[in-house]
Amino acid sequence: AQSVTQLGSHVSVSEGALVLLRCNYSSSVPPYLFWYVQYPNQGLQLLLKYTSAATLVKGINGFEAEFKKSETSFHLTKPSAHMSDAAEYFCAVSSPSGSARQLTFGSGTQLTVLP
Amino acid sequence: EAGVTQFPSHSVIEKGQTVTLRCDPISGHDNLYWYRRVMGKEIKFLLHFVKESKQDESGMPNNRFLAERTGGTYSTLKVQPAELEDSGVYFCASSPAVGGSLTDTQYFGPGTRLTVL
Numbered sequence: 001a002q003s004v005t006q007l008g009s010h011v012s013v014s015e016g017a018l019v020l021l022r023c024n025y026s027s028s029v030p031p032y033l034f035w036y037v038q039y040p041n042q043g044l045q046l047l048l049k050y051t052s053a054a055t056l057v058k059g060i061n062g063f064e065a066e067f068k069k070s071e072t073s074f075h076l077t078k079p080s081a082h083m084s085d086a087a088e089y090f091c092a093v094s095s096p097s098g099s100a101r102q103l104t105f106g107s108g109t110q111l112t113v114l115p
Numbered sequence: 116e117a118g119v120t121q122f123p124s125h126s127v128i129e130k131g132q133t134v135t136l137r138c139d140p141i142s143g144h145d146n147l148y149w150y151r152r153v154m155g156k157e158i159k160f161l162l163h164f165v166k167e168s169k170q171d172e173s174g175m176p177n178n179r180f181l182a183e184r185t186g187g188t189y190s191t192l193k194v195q196p197a198e199l200e201d202s203g204v205y206f207c208a209s210s211p212a213v214g215g216s217l218t219d220t221q222y223f224g225p226g227t228r229l230t231v232l
Contacts, residue, residue: 044223045223101210105159
């Protein structure tokens with residue numbers, strides 16, 4: 001069984017500050033990992049995904065995440081927060097085994113950007 | 116290209132009533148998924164269609180939930196009879212062709228917020 005833990009249900013940063021959203025996973029096999037963002041009244045939008053190619057993954061809107069197998073982590077970062085980054089962020093994992101394509105999500109982190 | 120659309124955006128019903136949610140995937144996407152987020156909890160998988168066939172329905176909570184995908188196009192999720200604990204946001208997602216990679220992006224709709232009173 002696989003699981004995802006997002007530390008911090010709410011994170012606040014000042015505009016221009018570093019954004020760090022934490023995600024740890026549990027999986028018996030190397031997983032595929034995703035970060036999604038949900039802006040108000042919209043669907044989930046893919047920010048980036050790890051597919052075992054490069055451990056440092058760059059996504060849209062200046063976000064990136066690093067896969068660290070030793071720490072079972074896939075934290076999301078952005079060097080400088082913008083007001084438009086305020087949203088809820090979800091880390092998810094899918095199992096590379098079998099034909100299963102379901103995503104297992106963390107509980108989400110609400111990011112607030114302060115002026 | 117139109118994204119995944121869901122209807123209605125909100126639904127408020129009383130316990131014991133029936134509700135049907137609809138999802139229209141991105142045109143040409145063979146894979147269609149339903150997920151649910153109960154308030155304060157994580158988004159959870161309900162089921163996965165490949166074209167018109169149910170590939171995986173391991174996340175369906177009980178037999179009050181019935182999902183169909185007519186002709187491999189749009190999908191409906193019926194809850195009958197609805198219970199209080201069914202309240203939450205129901206998301207639909209789609210991804211491209213059969214045989215695709217496990218890393219294929221799932222494209223999500225905006226969700227249907229269901230409130231059962």
